[in-house]
Amino acid sequence: MMELRDICREYKVGTELVRALDHVDLTIKAGEYVSIMGPSGSGKSTLLNMLGLLDRPTAGTYRLEGEDVSSLDDDALARHRQQQIGFIFQFFHLVPRLTALENVELPLVLAGAAPKARRERAVSILESMGLKTRLDHRPDQLSGGERQRVAIGRAIVMRPRFLLADEPTGNLDSRSGSEIMQIIEQLNRDGIALLIVTHDPMIGGRARRHLTLRDGKIVSDRSGEGA
């Protein structure tokens, strides 16, 4: 469970103080499927980074699975990200010199897992996403959809409870985009909580819960319809 209480995040841009998140209260339960929408600059990416422990609040408390993580140091945050959170990015962020398999293995390598075990796990994940013949391809030899599937593999290889996706289809054609949505929605049905930041209403509409942000505030939080 993710619980934000009275969270603020302020930036200084030149001499101006910008409040990207303005006293946000939000609770995400295990297994939820949430879309976060809003105009540019509304703070939706900042909210996702905050939930993903990449960013720290300037005020308020954040409890992740009951633990207060608002004031943890960098390494403690890294450990939580490693164990509980998977990220998917618009621009994939694969390491260009590593093969698909090595990219998926990377979180396990950082965690110090044994070579044989981590290889088996990475291979089975890639196979389940239809990339059996692409294991030894480097990112520049893969299509956009394939790259994002590798990135998803990397995000779930540590078996996190939360999957955070920032415009996951923003850089894909509509067919690849819908394939990617099917894959991550299947992961959600298997129990992982899914949070998607998007400006595409078609994508956002598929979620079971819809958050809308404007000027750093949650202006709407509706449940219903969707997948």
Add this chain to the structure above:
Amino acid sequence: MRALDVTRLSLQALQRYPMRTSMLLLAISIGVAAVVTLTAVGEGARRYVTGQFASLGTHMIIVLPGRAETGGSGIQGLLVGETARELTLEDTLAVGRSPRIKQVTPIVVGAGTVSAGSRERDISVIGTSAHMLAIQHWTMGSGQFLPPAELDLAQPICVLGNTVARELFAPAPAVGQPLRIGAARCRVIGVLAQQGLSGGFNVDETVIVPIASAQQLFNTSGVFRILAEASEADAVQAAKRDIVATIKARHAGEEDVTVITQDALVATFDTIFEMITAGLAAIAAISLVVAGVLIMNVMLVAVSQRTAEIGLLKAIGARQRQIIGLFLTEAACLSLLGALVGLAIGGLGTWALKLAFPVLDFAAPPWAAAAAVGVAVASGLLFGILPARRAAALDPVNALSQR
């Protein structure tokens, strides 16, 4: 994170930018090769010089007239009317009576014009005795060396150095031929085998005559040097004390000689050349520090090029220490590889020097090769710290926003 994985990831990163990597490898390898080659030159010179002195025989003791220390002679000695007493043939004989001295020979050296028929040469004339052959470890080419005789007996005979014999008599054999040294006539009784340089002195270009003949030739009653050979290596210091005591007794209680032992001489030159070699190594090592600065610059560029990747690593749970470790390992791999390439280049350079100057035995001392590799890696690590820390300190949100 496993050490093997860290190394593999670092090597993959280096592979990814072949141009940059090879330029850095070049910079480091030039530094290491410079250390190896320059120290090989220093070491070659050291071996050459100490070899020259060692060729005189390690048991050798050289006695010089005069005191080569402050206070004995010099200006002060001149003021009090003290002059160095010259060494004589009798001094030589007295020195030779010590049981710790195996053999002894006096030496007089001068320049002379030698001629045979129409050929003429200006060369060094050495006056000495029969013991010279054994003390100097010379070997005869043909004929015989000076025969054993009383030191004060002047005989009209001479022994020629190899080059001189060839230049004056070739193609005819020199032995048995008459020779003129200045105004004196003598007969060639032997020719030395080729000796090369011995103690910095080219024996092949000398003529050797009995000591008394040389004294007549140069109109002197003194002796230029006394060469003595101790009975064994352990006796050298005792023999040295014997010589000083003997001369002191004979020179009215004045210790007016300088006694040089071979090993002291060799040790001195050894030390001098080791210092020179170390100095050369230090100069060459500066280029390694320059290479280190280069590594720092390139790694800083690498950090900004790979900002997004560092952000990704942080997002998937990399600790700061792991990121520092990755970049430092990259710097270390780079400098170690460069150092190994440098050792190979240095080895080639040393080999080429050997081909060019076969007289000198060039060889980089092992400490220099080890130090060069050590300094290369240390400078890579040292200058890698700043970029690595900068990478680890990147803010993941900003880092990820770069593509």
